[in-house]
Amino acid sequence: MRTRIAVIGPGAVGGAVAAWLDQSADNEVILCARTTLDRLVVETPSRRIEAHPPVLTEPAEAHTVDWVLVATKTYDAAATRRWLAPLVGPATRVAVLQNGVEHVARFAQFASPERIVPAVVDIPAERSAPGRVRQRRMGTIVVPQGENGRAFIDLLADTPITVSTTEDFTTAAWKKLALNCAGAVSALTLKPAGISWREDIAEIQRAMVRECVAVGHAEGAKLDPDLPEEVIAHYRDGPKDSVNSLHADRVAGRPLELDARNGVIVRLAAKHGIAAPINAMVVALIEAATND
Numbered sequence: 001m002r003t004r005i006a007v008i009g010p011g012a013v014g015g016a017v018a019a020w021l022d023q024s025a026d027n028e029v030i031l032c033a034r035t036t037l038d039r040l041v042v043e044t045p046s047r048r049i050e051a052h053p054p055v056l057t058e059p060a061e062a063h064t065v066d067w068v069l070v071a072t073k074t075y076d077a078a079a080t081r082r083w084l085a086p087l088v089g090p091a092t093r094v095a096v097l098q099n100g101v102e103h104v105a106r107f108a109q110f111a112s113p114e115r116i117v118p119a120v121v122d123i124p125a126e127r128s129a130p131g132r133v134r135q136r137r138m139g140t141i142v143v144p145q146g147e148n149g150r151a152f153i154d155l156l157a158d159t160p161i162t163v164s165t166t167e168d169f170t171t172a173a174w175k176k177l178a179l180n181c182a183g184a185v186s187a188l189t190l191k192p193a194g195i196s197w198r199e200d201i202a203e204i205q206r207a208m209v210r211e212c213v214a215v216g217h218a219e220g221a222k223l224d225p226d227l228p229e230e231v232i233a234h235y236r237d238g239p240k241d242s243v244n245s246l247h248a249d250r251v252a253g254r255p256l257e258l259d260a261r262n263g264v265i266v267r268l269a270a271k272h273g274i275a276a277p278i279n280a281m282v283v284a285l286i287e288a289a290t291n292d
C-alpha cells in the first residue's frame with residue numbers, strides 16, 4: 001500500500017520536500033494549500049523536478065493520511081491547525097518542518113504529542129510563485145531519535161535530502177535558534193550578513209546569543225559557552241550579501257517569524273526569571289518598525 005502524505009504549506013520547504021516525495025511511486029502526496037497551484041516545479045541542485053499532486057484548499061476535502069508534514073511559517077500555525085482534524089487519525093504522524101524550538105507545543109492540542117515529529121530543517125529554498133521553488137542545496141533535516149525518527153528517515157529515504165536523528169533534539173533546536181536569533185540585526189538594519197564584520201554589531205549579536213544560551217540551558221539544552229563566538233564566525237565566514245529569511249520577509253512586507261526566533265527567548269526568559277533585554281529590545285524595535 002502506498003504511503004499517504006499530506007504536506008500543509010507547499011511553499012519553499014514544503015514544495016521542495018513534497019516534490020521529492022512525489023518522485024517515488026510508493027508515495028501518494030497531497031498538498032494542503034492556502035493559495036492554489038497547478039503543479040510543483042522545483043529547480044534542485046541536481047535537476048529540475050516536477051510533481052502534479054492533488055491540491056486541496058479546504059480542510060473539509062481532506063481525509064486521514066499516514067504522514068502530515070507541516071511546512072507553513074510559524075505565524076500561520078493557528079490557521080494550519082484546521083487541517084489537522086481531518087488529516088490526523090490514530091496512526092498518523094505529524095512532522096513539523098518549521099523554525100524555532102516550539103514545534104510540539106504549537107500543535108500538541110491538535111495531534112497526540114507522541115506522534116508529533118519536530119524537525120530542524122536546513123534546506124535553503126525560496127519560492128518565486130505558487131508551486132515554483134528554487135532549492136539551493138539538497139539540505140538536511142534533523143529529528144529526534146526513536147521510532148518516529150526512524151520512520152521519518154524511511155519516509156525520506158528515496159530523496160536526496162539527508163535526514164538524521166539526534167538523541168538530544170532540544171540542543172539541536174536551540175543551536176539553530178542561537179544562529180537565527182542573531183540574524184534579527186539584519187532584519188532591523190536591513191543589512192545582509194556582512195554586518196557582523198562591524199564589531200559593535202557583533203557585540204550586540206553575542207549578547208543576543210548569550211541570552212539564548214542562558215534560556216536554552218534553563219530549557220534543558222546543552223549549549224557551549226563558545227556558541228556566541230561560533231555564531232559570529234558563521235555570519236562572518238558566509239557570503240557578506242547573504243539575506244536571512246527574517247530580513248527578506250521584512251523587505252517584502254511579509255509577516256515575520258520574529259516571535260519564533262526572538263520573542264520565544266524573551267517569553268521563556270521571563271518564565272525562568274532570566275534577563276533577556278537585548279532580544280526584548282530588538283523584538284520591540286522590529287515590531288515598532290513594521291507595525292503602524
Ligand SMILES: NC(=O)c1ccc[n+]([C@@H]2O[C@H](COP(=O)([O-])OP(=O)(O)OC[C@H]3O[C@@H](n4cnc5c(N)ncnc54)[C@H](OP(=O)(O)O)[C@@H]3O)[C@@H](O)[C@H]2O)c1
Nearest residue numbers: 009010011012013033034035072076079080098099124125
Ligand atoms: N525557506 C527556507 O530556506 C527555510 C530554511 C529552513 C527553515 N525554514 C522554515 O520552514 C518553514 C516554512 O518556510 P518556507 O520558507 O517554506 O515558507 P513559505 O515559502 O512562505 O511557505 C509557506 C507556505 O505555507 C502556506 N500556508 C500558509 N497558511 C496556510 C494554511 N492555513 N493552509 C495551507 N497552507 C498555508 C503558504 O501559502 P501562500 O502561498 O498562500 O503564502 C505557503 O505556501 C518556516 O518555519 C521557515 O522558517 C525555511
